[in-house]
Amino acid sequence: MKAFYGDLRTGILGGGQLGRMLIQEAINFNVSVDILDPDPNAPCKDLCNRFVQGSLTDFSTVYNFGKNLDLITIEIEKVNVDALQKLEDEGVLVYPQPRVIRLIQDKGLQKEFFKQNDIPTSPFRLFSSRRHLEAAGVPFPYIQKLRRDGYDGRGVYKVSTAADLKQAFDAPSLVEDWIEFDKEIAVIVARNSKDEIKTFPTVEMEFNPEANLVEFLISPSSLPREVTDRAEALAVKIASDLKITGLLAVEMFLTNDGTILVNELAPRPHNSGHHSIEGNRTSQFAQHLRAIFGLPLGDTACIGNAIMVNLLGEQGFEGLAEYEGLDKILKLDGIYVHLYGKKFTKPFRKMGHVTVIDDDRDNAISKARLIQDTVKVKI
Amino acid sequence: MKAFYGDLRTGILGGGQLGRMLIQEAINFNVSVDILDPDPNAPCKDLCNRFVQGSLTDFSTVYNFGKNLDLITIEIEKVNVDALQKLEDEGVLVYPQPRVIRLIQDKGLQKEFFKQNDIPTSPFRLFSSRRHLEAAGVPFPYIQKLRRDGYDGRGVYKVSTAADLKQAFDAPSLVEDWIEFDKEIAVIVARNSKDEIKTFPTVEMEFNPEANLVEFLISPSSLPREVTDRAEALAVKIASDLKITGLLAVEMFLTNDGTILVNELAPRPHNSGHHSIEGNRTSQFAQHLRAIFGLPLGDTACIGNAIMVNLLGEQGFEGLAEYEGLDKILKLDGIYVHLYGKKFTKPFRKMGHVTVIDDDRDNAISKARLIQDTVKVKI
Structure with a gap:
C-alpha cells in the first residue's frame, strides 16, 4: 500500500462524540473525513474536510453524501441502510457492511441471529x-x-x-x-477484511440506575480468567459469524450462576471502550480505523487499571453547558478529561468522560468516585 | 473555573504538525482553535474553527488575526512579535509571552540571557x-x-x-x-501562570548528520541519574528565570567531560517531545494547553521506553507524497504512526513520526531501526 490514506475519501455517518474521537485518531492516518449529521452544531463540525448537515435516515441525503466517497463508516446505527446498500453495490467500501447494520438495527433480528448461531442470550x-x-x-x-x-x-x-x-x-x-445478573460486562472486538480478529480485555460496568446509562467502567475486569476467556471467545465467535469489518461492542450479562448471556451489539466504537484511549496499547478508535483501512490490528493489552467515568448533564439543568470542578480533578495524577464539544446540556446527556489510570486499583476507584462527586455539568 | 474552555477563543500562529497535534489535544478541552498560516494547505486547515491564510511575520495580518481572540499561542517562533506585544497590551493573553518569543527569536539574545543568568553554554x-x-x-x-x-x-x-x-x-x-560532545539531550519543561513548573524526563537524541535533524529520540535517557537531575534542574531554572507561561524545550550538549551546556531553546511543543504522546502520562501537547489555560500541570512520568523516529522525505523525491512500508510496521506491537497531513514531500521534510513503546529497551531500538529501514516517504 503505497499511497496510505490521504487519498482515501472517507466519510462518517454521524458527527457526535464518537465521530470526534475517531477524527482525533484519523488525523494520525492523514485522513480528513467528511461528516453527515443533522445537528448544525455537531461536535465534529469544525474538525472535518466537509460538514454536511442532513438527515442520517433519509435515502437521498445519505446516498448523495456517500456517492463521491471511497469509504464510509458510522458512529450510530440509526442510518438509512438502503442508501448504504446502494453505495456498496456501486463500489463504495461501507464498513461495517450494510447487512450487518441492518441486522443490528433490529433487536429482534439480533436475537434471532444469536439463536441461530448458538450464542447464549436470554x-x-x-x-x-x-x-x-x-x-x-x-x-x-x-x-x-x-x-x-x-x-x-x-x-x-x-x-x-x-x-x-x-x-x-x-x-x-x-x-x-427479567434477568437477575451479577455483573454487566463488555468485550470490544475488531475484525479486518483479512479475517484477522482481536478482542480488547473484558471490562466491567457500573450503571447509573436512574439514567440507565453506563456511568463507571473498570478495565480490566477483575473476574476470574475463566470467565473473561469465555466472554472474549464469545465476542470472537460473534465477529466471525457476522463477518463484520470494523469494531463490534458486545454487551453481556454475567448471571448469578456464572452463565454469560449476550445482551446486545453495537457495530462501531462504543461508550464501553472509551477507557482504551489511555488504558490500552491501541485505542478502540485506532483499532476501528485499522480494521476498516485493511491494516493489521493493534495490540490491545492494558496499560494499568483504567476507570472511565461518564460526565452526564446534571439533573435539573438544561441550557448552555458549564463544567464545575475540572480544575480540581486535574490536580490528581493520571486523569484524562475528554469533553465532547456540546454547547447545550440536558439531564443525563453525555457531555464528556474522564479516564483514570492508576497502577493501584483501589486508588483508581477512589479517584473515580472523587470525579463523580466533584465534576458537575450545569448551566 | 465554571465555563471551562469552550468559551475561550483561542488562536495558534502556525498550522503545521505542531498545531495539528495541539488540536488533537485541544479537542479534549472543548477548544476549537483559529489558525493563521501562510500555506493554504497547512496541516491544520480542516481541523479548526477558522483558518486564515496569511503571513505570520506581517504586523497587520497577525494583529487582525488576534484582535478578537482571548488567547494566542504559537507553534513556530518566526512570528511578528510587535503585533503580539500590541495584542498583549490590549488584553489578549499571549502565551508564551511576546518578550519571551522576542528573546528566543534571536540566538544572540538567547546566548546573552544564558550568560547573564549563569546558565552554562558554550x-x-x-x-x-x-x-x-x-x-x-x-x-x-x-x-x-x-x-x-x-x-x-x-x-x-x-x-x-x-x-x-x-x-x-x-x-x-x-x-x-566547535564542541566535541558525547550526547545531545533535551528536557521539556512547562510553567503555568501560577509558577508551577514541571519537567519531562530527560531524553537522548540521535541526529541524522546529513540532514542535521533529530531522527531518533530515546526516552527516558539512560544517562546516570546525577546527569539527568542536573539537566532537569537547568531546565527548571531557565523556565523560572524566563517566567515563561507554556512549554519550553531546552536542548543541551553533554560534553565528554560530563559538563552540560545549554544549546538552544524553543518556547513551544518540540520535535524532542513527540514521544510523550504515548510515552508519558501527560503529552507535551496536553501539558502546553494545561500551562496556557492556567490549569494544574500533569504527571510526566514515563510509560515504558519510547523511541521516536522522524519520517523525513526521502532524498531524490519531490512531489505528491506516498508512504511505503507503513502496513508492514503496523504488524509490530507498540507502534504509533503520526502522519502530518502534508501533501508534498521533499528531501528531509518532516512528513510524520513513528513512536515505539516497548518495556524492553533493546527491543524498542530494534523496532526503531526496522522502521527506519522499512518506511520511506517517496512520490
Whole structure:
C-alpha cells in the first residue's frame, strides 16, 4: 500500500462524540473525513474536510453524501441502510457492511441471529404491537425493548404489573425474561477484511440506575480468567459469524450462576471502550480505523487499571453547558478529561468522560468516585 | 473555573504538525482553535474553527488575526512579535509571552540571557556581518549560526577552513567553539501562570548528520541519574528565570567531560517531545494547553521506553507524497504512526513520526531501526 490514506475519501455517518474521537485518531492516518449529521452544531463540525448537515435516515441525503466517497463508516446505527446498500453495490467500501447494520438495527433480528448461531442470550419473544403483547399474557416481571431506535437506555421498559403493561411501547418489540445478573460486562472486538480478529480485555460496568446509562467502567475486569476467556471467545465467535469489518461492542450479562448471556451489539466504537484511549496499547478508535483501512490490528493489552467515568448533564439543568470542578480533578495524577464539544446540556446527556489510570486499583476507584462527586455539568 | 474552555477563543500562529497535534489535544478541552498560516494547505486547515491564510511575520495580518481572540499561542517562533506585544497590551493573553518569543527569536539574545543568568553554554561571540567575522580571525574550526530564522538545521554552518569562511552567512550571526560532545539531550519543561513548573524526563537524541535533524529520540535517557537531575534542574531554572507561561524545550550538549551546556531553546511543543504522546502520562501537547489555560500541570512520568523516529522525505523525491512500508510496521506491537497531513514531500521534510513503546529497551531500538529501514516517504 503505497499511497496510505490521504487519498482515501472517507466519510462518517454521524458527527457526535464518537465521530470526534475517531477524527482525533484519523488525523494520525492523514485522513480528513467528511461528516453527515443533522445537528448544525455537531461536535465534529469544525474538525472535518466537509460538514454536511442532513438527515442520517433519509435515502437521498445519505446516498448523495456517500456517492463521491471511497469509504464510509458510522458512529450510530440509526442510518438509512438502503442508501448504504446502494453505495456498496456501486463500489463504495461501507464498513461495517450494510447487512450487518441492518441486522443490528433490529433487536429482534439480533436475537434471532444469536439463536441461530448458538450464542447464549436470554429467552425472548417478538411482538408487533402492545395489543399483541397484552394478548400473550407473559408472566411479570419482564423487559420490553423496542426492536428499533432504542439507545442509551431509551426504548427499554420494565413491565412488573398490569398497570405497567398499559404503558408499554405500542410498536414492534421484543420481550425478555427479567434477568437477575451479577455483573454487566463488555468485550470490544475488531475484525479486518483479512479475517484477522482481536478482542480488547473484558471490562466491567457500573450503571447509573436512574439514567440507565453506563456511568463507571473498570478495565480490566477483575473476574476470574475463566470467565473473561469465555466472554472474549464469545465476542470472537460473534465477529466471525457476522463477518463484520470494523469494531463490534458486545454487551453481556454475567448471571448469578456464572452463565454469560449476550445482551446486545453495537457495530462501531462504543461508550464501553472509551477507557482504551489511555488504558490500552491501541485505542478502540485506532483499532476501528485499522480494521476498516485493511491494516493489521493493534495490540490491545492494558496499560494499568483504567476507570472511565461518564460526565452526564446534571439533573435539573438544561441550557448552555458549564463544567464545575475540572480544575480540581486535574490536580490528581493520571486523569484524562475528554469533553465532547456540546454547547447545550440536558439531564443525563453525555457531555464528556474522564479516564483514570492508576497502577493501584483501589486508588483508581477512589479517584473515580472523587470525579463523580466533584465534576458537575450545569448551566 | 465554571465555563471551562469552550468559551475561550483561542488562536495558534502556525498550522503545521505542531498545531495539528495541539488540536488533537485541544479537542479534549472543548477548544476549537483559529489558525493563521501562510500555506493554504497547512496541516491544520480542516481541523479548526477558522483558518486564515496569511503571513505570520506581517504586523497587520497577525494583529487582525488576534484582535478578537482571548488567547494566542504559537507553534513556530518566526512570528511578528510587535503585533503580539500590541495584542498583549490590549488584553489578549499571549502565551508564551511576546518578550519571551522576542528573546528566543534571536540566538544572540538567547546566548546573552544564558550568560547573564549563569546558565552554562558554550563560549560565543556576536558578529553583524561576514566582513566583521572575517576581520575577527576566529581560530578554526567553529560553528556559525544565524541569529534569526534558523531552524531544523538551517542557519547553522561549520567553518573549518578559510574557504569555508568565504561561504559563511553574511548576516548577524553568532560564532561558537566547535564542541566535541558525547550526547545531545533535551528536557521539556512547562510553567503555568501560577509558577508551577514541571519537567519531562530527560531524553537522548540521535541526529541524522546529513540532514542535521533529530531522527531518533530515546526516552527516558539512560544517562546516570546525577546527569539527568542536573539537566532537569537547568531546565527548571531557565523556565523560572524566563517566567515563561507554556512549554519550553531546552536542548543541551553533554560534553565528554560530563559538563552540560545549554544549546538552544524553543518556547513551544518540540520535535524532542513527540514521544510523550504515548510515552508519558501527560503529552507535551496536553501539558502546553494545561500551562496556557492556567490549569494544574500533569504527571510526566514515563510509560515504558519510547523511541521516536522522524519520517523525513526521502532524498531524490519531490512531489505528491506516498508512504511505503507503513502496513508492514503496523504488524509490530507498540507502534504509533503520526502522519502530518502534508501533501508534498521533499528531501528531509518532516512528513510524520513513528513512536515505539516497548518495556524492553533493546527491543524498542530494534523496532526503531526496522522502521527506519522499512518506511520511506517517496512520490
